[in-house]
Amino acid sequence: MAxxxxxxxxxxxxxxxxxxxxxxxxxxxxxxxxxTFVISLSSVDLGQGIKTITAQCAAETxxxxxxxxxxxxxxxxxxxxxxxxxxxxxxxxxxxxxxxxAAEARGVMLEVAAEELEVDAGDLETDGTGYIRLKGSxxxxxxxxxxxxxxHFKHGxxxxxxxxxxxxxxxxxxxxxxxxxxxxxxxxxxxxxVEVDDETGVVEVLELYNAYEIGRALNPAMxxxxxxxxxxxxxxxxxxxxxxxxxxxxxxxxxxxxxxxMPGPADIPVQHSLILERPAASxxxxxxxxxxxxxxAPIPAIANAIFDACGVRLEAMPFTPERVLRGLDALRADxxxxxxxxx
Amino acid sequence: xxxxxAAIDKSSFAAEREDxxxxxxxxVRRSDALGHVTGRTEFxxxxxxxxxxxxxxxxxxxxxxxxxxxxxxxxxxxxxxLKILTHADIPNNLYTPLKLIGVGxxxxxILAVDKVRYLGEPICAVVAVTEAAALEGAARVKVTYEDLxxxxxxxxxxxxxxxxxxxxxxxxxxxxxxxxxxRIRFGDVEKAFAEADHxxxxxxQSAPIExxxxxxxxxxxxxxxxxxxxxxxxxxxxxxxxxxTALILxxxxxxxxxxxxxxxxxxxxxxxxxxxxxxxxxxxMTDRPVKFVYNRYEEMQVSSPRAAERIYIKDAVMDDGRIIxxxxxxxxxSGAYARHTPYGTTKAxxxxxxxxxxxxxWADCHCVFTNRTPSSAMRxxxxxxxxxxxxxxxxxxxxxxxxxxxxxxxxxxxxxxxLKAHRKVAEGTALVEVIQxxxxxxxxxxxxxxxxxxxxxxxxx
Amino acid sequence: xxxxxxxxxxxxxxxxxxxxxGMTLLAGLRExxxxxxxxxxxxxxxxxxCTVLVEGQARAACLVAVETVAGLSVSTLEGVATGGxxxxxxxxxxxxxxxxxxxxxxxxxxxxxxxxxxxxDPSEEDVAEAISGNVxxxxxxQPIVIAILDAARRRREERASR
Numbered sequence: 004m005a006x007x008x009x010x011x012x013x014x015x016x017x018x019x020x021x022x023x024x025x026x027x028x029x030x031x032x033x034x035x036x037x038x039t040f041v042i043s044l045s046s047v048d049l050g051q052g053i054k055t056i057t058a059q060c061a062a063e064t065x066x067x068x069x070x071x072x073x074x075x076x077x078x079x080x081x082x083x084x085x086x087x088x089x090x091x092x093x094x095x096x097x098x099x100x101x102x103x104x105a106a107e108a109r110g111v112m113l114e115v116a117a118e119e120l121e122v123d124a125g126d127l128e129t130d131g132t133g134y135i136r137l138k139g140s141x142x143x144x145x146x147x148x149x150x151x152x153x154x155h156f157k158h159g160x161x162x163x164x165x166x167x168x169x170x171x172x173x174x175x176x177x178x179x180x181x182x183x184x185x186x187x188x189x190x191x192x193x194x195x196x197v198e199v200d201d202e203t204g205v206v207e208v209l210e211l212y213n214a215y216e217i218g219r220a221l222n223p224a225m226x227x228x229x230x231x232x233x234x235x236x237x238x239x240x241x242x243x244x245x246x247x248x249x250x251x252x253x254x255x256x257x258x259x260x261x262x263x264x265m266p267g268p269a270d271i272p273v274q275h276s277l278i279l280e281r282p283a284a285s286x287x288x289x290x291x292x293x294x295x296x297x298x299x300a301p302i303p304a305i306a307n308a309i310f311d312a313c314g315v316r317l318e319a320m321p322f323t324p325e326r327v328l329r330g331l332d333a334l335r336a337d338x339x340x341x342x343x344x345x346x
Numbered sequence: 347x348x349x350x351x352a353a354i355d356k357s358s359f360a361a362e363r364e365d366x367x368x369x370x371x372x373x374v375r376r377s378d379a380l381g382h383v384t385g386r387t388e389f390x391x392x393x394x395x396x397x398x399x400x401x402x403x404x405x406x407x408x409x410x411x412x413x414x415x416x417x418x419x420x421x422x423x424x425x426x427x428l429k430i431l432t433h434a435d436i437p438n439n440l441y442t443p444l445k446l447i448g449v450g451x452x453x454x455x456i457l458a459v460d461k462v463r464y465l466g467e468p469i470c471a472v473v474a475v476t477e478a479a480a481l482e483g484a485a486r487v488k489v490t491y492e493d494l495x496x497x498x499x500x501x502x503x504x505x506x507x508x509x510x511x512x513x514x515x516x517x518x519x520x521x522x523x524x525x526x527x528x529r530i531r532f533g534d535v536e537k538a539f540a541e542a543d544h545x546x547x548x549x550x551q552s553a554p555i556e557x558x559x560x561x562x563x564x565x566x567x568x569x570x571x572x573x574x575x576x577x578x579x580x581x582x583x584x585x586x587x588x589x590x591t592a593l594i595l596x597x598x599x600x601x602x603x604x605x606x607x608x609x610x611x612x613x614x615x616x617x618x619x620x621x622x623x624x625x626x627x628x629x630x631m632t633d634r635p636v637k638f639v640y641n642r643y644e645e646m647q648v649s650s651p652r653a654a655e656r657i658y659i660k661d662a663v664m665d666d667g668r669i670i671x672x673x674x675x676x677x678x679x680s681g682a683y684a685r686h687t688p689y690g691t692t693k694a695x696x697x698x699x700x701x702x703x704x705x706x707x708w709a710d711c712h713c714v715f716t717n718r719t720p721s722s723a724m725r726x727x728x729x730x731x732x733x734x735x736x737x738x739x740x741x742x743x744x745x746x747x748x749x750x751x752x753x754x755x756x757x758x759x760x761x762x763x764x765l766k767a768h769r770k771v772a773e774g775t776a777l778v779e780v781i782q783x784x785x786x787x788x789x790x791x792x793x794x795x796x797x798x799x800x801x802x803x804x805x806x807x
Numbered sequence: 808x809x810x811x812x813x814x815x816x817x818x819x820x821x822x823x824x825x826x827x828x829g830m831t832l833l834a835g836l837r838e839x840x841x842x843x844x845x846x847x848x849x850x851x852x853x854x855x856x857c858t859v860l861v862e863g864q865a866r867a868a869c870l871v872a873v874e875t876v877a878g879l880s881v882s883t884l885e886g887v888a889t890g891g892x893x894x895x896x897x898x899x900x901x902x903x904x905x906x907x908x909x910x911x912x913x914x915x916x917x918x919x920x921x922x923x924x925x926x927x928d929p930s931e932e933d934v935a936e937a938i939s940g941n942v943x944x945x946x947x948x949q950p951i952v953i954a955i956l957d958a959a960r961r962r963r964e965e966r967a968s969r
Contacts, residue, residue: 010788012751013737014759014781016701017729022693025447045584045604048378049559049612050908050945055377062369069369074377077607079584087583088609089617089723131368175692177523180530180709181769184696188772192780194788214783216776219363220354224373224904227352228946232907235947236613236725240555246651246719250553251498251679253409253465253718258643260853260942263556268935268948276352277783281359281776281801288370289363295726302730303737307751310741319551320734349903350950375901382909383897383916385844385884392843478829560848560856560910560944610846610910611944642849 004202008209009312013303014192017296018185019283021090025172028092029083030100032061032108034162038133038151040065040108042074045082046097051294052225053093057101059221060287064105065112066129067147083167091292094221095186098287099168107164112147115154115162119145170285187283189291190216193234193300196272197308199315201331204324206309208238208272211301216279218291223278226293231274233297238272239265240298241305242322349373358779378608389610390578391639393566399428401628401638402480404470404487405648406462409498410509410717411491413460413469420486421472426479428632430487431471433457436627437596443619443685446589453514454683454720456594456623462491463511463682464719466648473628473636496717500656500677503716511682511715520680520688520713527713528695530674532767533706535662538671542662546743549658550735554651554679557724561610563649564639565622567629574601575626580609582616594623595630602626614723618650618685653687653721654679655694657735662706663743667754671706672699676732680713681720686727688713693728696768700736701777702758707767752785753796761801775801813877817842818886826873833857833868836883844884844913848942855941858914859883865921867940884913887920895961896920896954905954907945914941919955927963931956 020026031043042061048054054074062069076082085097109129116135117124120143128138136144145153154160175182194212199205211234220226243264248255257263282289302320310316315330351373356363365371381387404421418430433439433455440452458469472483495509502508503518511518522528539545565579581587584604592599609616625638640649655678662671676694680687691713698709724730744751759777766772778801785792799806808828815822817840824839833850836842836859845868848856852870859868860882887894893901896919906912915938922929922937929937934955935948943951 011741012755012784012790013733013740014701014755014777014784015729015733015737016760016775016777017726018693018696022689022696022728045607047582047584047607047609047612049582049609049616050906050910052376052378052907055374058377059369059374063367066368069374077584077605079588079602079604082584084585085583087581087586087617088612089582089614090727175528175695175768177525178529178531179769180528180532180695180767182696183770184693184768187774188701190701190776190780192777192784194784194790196788210788212784212788214780214787215352216358216780218774219371220352221370222374223351223354223371224349225376227350228904228907228950230352231350231949232945232947233725235949236944240730244555244558245553246556246646247553247654250551250654251500251716251718253498256647257556258646259849259851260558260642261851263558263646265558265942265944267939268952269932269939271948274947274949275787277787278352278354279358279776279779279783280354280356280363281774281779282363283774288367295729299726299730299733300737302734303741306734306738307741310745316738316742318549318738320553320731350953376904376906378909379901379904379906380893382906382912383884383893383900384888385842385913387909388843389846389910391847392837394838394841394843476827478827558942558944560854560908560942561846562848609908610848611908613944642851642853 007199007201007312009308010194010196011304011307011311012194013300015300016188016190018188019095019292020092020170020186022184023173023182024170026086026092027167027169028085028096028100030104030166031083032104032164034151036151036155038071038147040072042101043082044076044085044097045079046076046085046093047088049088051093051229053097056094056221057097060098060101061105064102065109066131068133071147091295094290095286095292096168098290100166102287104164104166108162111160111162115158115160116145116150118158119150119153186285187291189293189296191296191300193304195301195304195308197305197312199309199312199327201313204327206242206322206327208305210273212275214277214279216281217293218283218286219280219289220278221288221290226278229293230276230297234274234301235271237298237301240321241302245321355783387608389561389608390566390580390606391564393578395568395635398635398637399473399475399632400477400480401471401473401625401636402484403468404472404484406465406467406469408462408491408493409465410494410496411462412494413458413462414490414492416470417488421483424479424483424486426475427472427483428475429473431627433459438594442590442593445593451514453512464717466719471624471628473632498716498718500679500714500716503714511717515715518715520684528692528711530695530698530707530709530767535671535673535706535708538662538706542670543665544663546663546746547660548739548742550738552655552731554654554721555724556646556651557613557615559611559613559615562640562642562645563616563621565625566635566637567625568635569629569633574603575629576603576605577622579604579606579622580616581606582612587619587622590619591622591626595626613725614727615649617723648719650685650720650722652724655731659735659739661743667747667749667757669702669704669758672704674698674709676711678713679721680715681718682715683720685720685722687721690728694732697729697732699767701760703760703764752781752790752792755781756796756799761804813873815876816880818882830873831869832871832873832876835873836868842883842885846910846913855914856911858917860917860921863921863924865918884916895965896958899954899958899961903950903954903957905950911941911943915951919958923959923962927959929959
């Protein structure tokens with residue numbers, strides 16, 4: 004009886020946005036009297052971080068510090084329409100809508116600043132610290148707070164903007180499946196190192212090497228959360244998860260976390276993650292959707308590593324000890340038959 | 347700070363990137379973290395209006411049966427039970443998930459009418475002043491059944507003479523514009539099989555998977571001063587929930603208001619709009635706030651999982667590793683109702699034949715009805731299980747040809763300008779580069795010619 | 808069995824409320840006292856999101872009948888920060904990006920408080936063991952383990968500088 008080590012690979016791509024498009028999201032943005040920009044949305048944060056990412060997109064577009072941006076989301080009385088958080092669409096769709104809204108607001112902001120500073124709006128720039136200034140000049144500048152006050156009380160201007168992103172719907176051709184399903188594709192490749200206990204059938208994933216191409220990591224720490232949490236879910240799917248362990252039989256379905264197993268903190272592999280960025284033409288600052296892709300490559304990489312380790316080809320998920328042992332038994336039976344020679 | 351940060355490679359597509367950003371690309375603290383670590387973040391179930399009533403479901407104890415009778419007498423006698431809703435109380439007793447985008451038919455009652463089609467299907471909703479009374483009431487509902495033959499296997503469900511699962515469809519599969527499945531037809535696979543040095547065919551299977559967010563699906567509905575309903579929900583899609591709920595309630599859309607957006611994990615499990623409509627009816631009929639939240643058992647066994655899939659892949663392969671044809675037959679187990687599975691099956695078809703340029707592709711992707719919990723969206727909808735099959739297939743081909751599995755992939759990887767099987771020209775591809783980097787990271791040596799390959803060009807192939 | 812008045816010391820303050828028979832500590836905290844940081848993830852003691860400290864010991868509040876802890880001291884996440892200042896565990900969770908959806912966070916932090924109270928210098932294995940009853944579906948646990956080890960270090964440094 005032995006611990007058998009193996010290594011397996013898988014490479015995948017993943018579409019951004021609802022399949023076939025037709026999934027709009029909107030954003031509204033306005034400045035308060037003192038220069039805070041409020042983004043109104045109806046988008047949902049499931050933990051992926053859209054409240055933070057949209058603030059970053061707005062701050063970058065406005066040219067203001069992120070402290071000047073608030074996100075108010077997910078009240079259908081106050082936020083404009085969003086299709087929802089799914090299909091790796093949130094950052095892409097809502098990010099684009101926010102950028103469009105913020106660009107419009109920035110235009111008004113610069114127009115009012117031009118009037119206040121008595122210069123041409125085209126000669127103005129933002130410095131990222133809260134000032135709008137004449138390009139190349141230190142003296143001719145105005146802080147966003149003073150500017151917003153002036154816009155409200157002196158110029159009667161609303162510093163605001165509207166944004167929407169829609170990938171126009173496409174219908175598949177029924178005969179051939181010709182269609183335009185996605186806005187862009189993200190990519191990933193996993194190398195998994197596993198150890199198989201040939202006595203118990205237990206598989207342990209020791210290391211995951213993951214390379215992800217995600218367009219642009221808008222917030223590298225949050226991108227890391229997504230890819231590493233996703234890889235964990237892939238590992239969990241591979242080795243543990245199902246609500247019907249003897250599918251298609253409906254028996255033995257788990258009812259709680261005591262029966263529905265997932266790898267705990269002592270079962271996790273070392274993750275080596277690398278992010279590549281090939282900015283997407285359609286993406287907000289080049290970003291692609293990554294929420295879903297990250298769970299996918301580890302599953303086949305682990306299946307292939309198990310084969311590499313012990314010669315068992317698992318054609319059914321999850322790769323439970325029972326399935327590994329049955330596979331090992333079948334291999335042993337084959338060997339025994341061969342050893343016995345032709346009957 | 348010691349936070350984990352994946353390394354970022356800026357060399358691979360250096361010519362296509364700009365880096366003069368101030369906020370984009372920098373590590374900004376999560377704006378929701380402070381609320382999370384202090385416990386001040388408000389999730390839907392943290393809303394506790396006075397007079398809150400609780401809703402619990404009485405569910406089918408059979409996989410497939412005619413309902414012969416429902417006896418509410420004992421349940422209504424439980425102290426604290428306010429109301430028991432049946433199908434007759436739901437104004438439009440059919441879920442409408444794809445109605446607004448014109449995909450039909452509507453095929454799933456909110457509360458069962460004369461038949462149940464899966465174990466756990468809701469039959470009646472008990473509303474009570476306490477959770478305990480609602481549970482007690484739900485347990486005391488008595489349903490008598492006449493069992494019907496059930497079918498659980500996707501291929502058995504499509505066979506002649508199989509029990510009919512869902513009369514709204516009239517057959518055990520979804521119809522795609524006159525076709526029995528979603529098709530991909532690109533090139534001529536049969537010719538490829540005839541010309542190939544090798545033909546490999548294997549079968550793959552998955553079982554349903556639970557999204558398992560730590561917060562279960564639910565909502566709290568609160569009648570408002572102006573006669574509207576405010577719905578605190580953990581839906582993944584506020585307006586989608588609002589629109590579908592209004593269609594079921596047959597009320598004007600602006601009678602409803604959804605408040606949400608802070609959700610304890612979703613992973614696709616919170617897009618089906620299953621709790622809000624019945625909770626709204628209960629709130630309207632009792633004129634009180636009502637909470638309907640799944641317990642963990644319901645989340646595991648009744649809420650829609652990731653579909654089980656069965657996939658057959660047959661490949662035409664040349665001695666040098668080029669894949670010249672790929673034929674895929676996919677069966678997606680939709681369970682008793684469609685939910686979003688017809689959409690997911692089309693998404694699965696769009697994903698084929700994986701991230702490779704294969705000149706001849708044929709796919710039949712079936713959305714099949716069986717007598718199990720309806721499946722629906724989950725992280726990687728339509729793609730995750732396909733990737734398991736496709737990438738296992740790639741490994742087996744490499745081993746059969748005695749080839750390096752990464753070189754096989756690099757040889758077949760799609761590049762910019764390639765025509766995909768769904769006839770869209772690929773752009774922004776980067777499969778070659780992620781394979782090269784994963785090889786580098788894991789110490790897998792590639793020959794110079796493979797290290798020099800690029801997604802931008804087919805040179806060197 | 809009639810309802811009864813239960814007295815507890817919650818986050819250092821004496822609190823009283825009427826408890827129906829069989830009421831759980833989780834229901835008492837959330838529904839009677841409005842302390843909603845502890846979450847109901849399963850109601851079966853299998854997810855850890857409702858973890859609170861009873862006399863300093865981490866307990867799944869959904870499994871504790873409220874009358875069994877009458878007169879005892881209960882700590883919840885609401886009581887961890889003092890005077891608006893995050894404690895070392897809280898700030899470490901923020902800085903280390905150890906939260907995503909946030910639903911498991913209260914339980915994770917309370918388990919950590921109990922761990923660090925009994926062992927100020929836990930190993931990575933000790934941390935994994937301590938949070939093994941707490942389910943997180945988002946992070947893959949690694950950021951949480953790192954945050955807890957970092958919190959232990961911060962707390963040791965705080966104590967050393969005092």
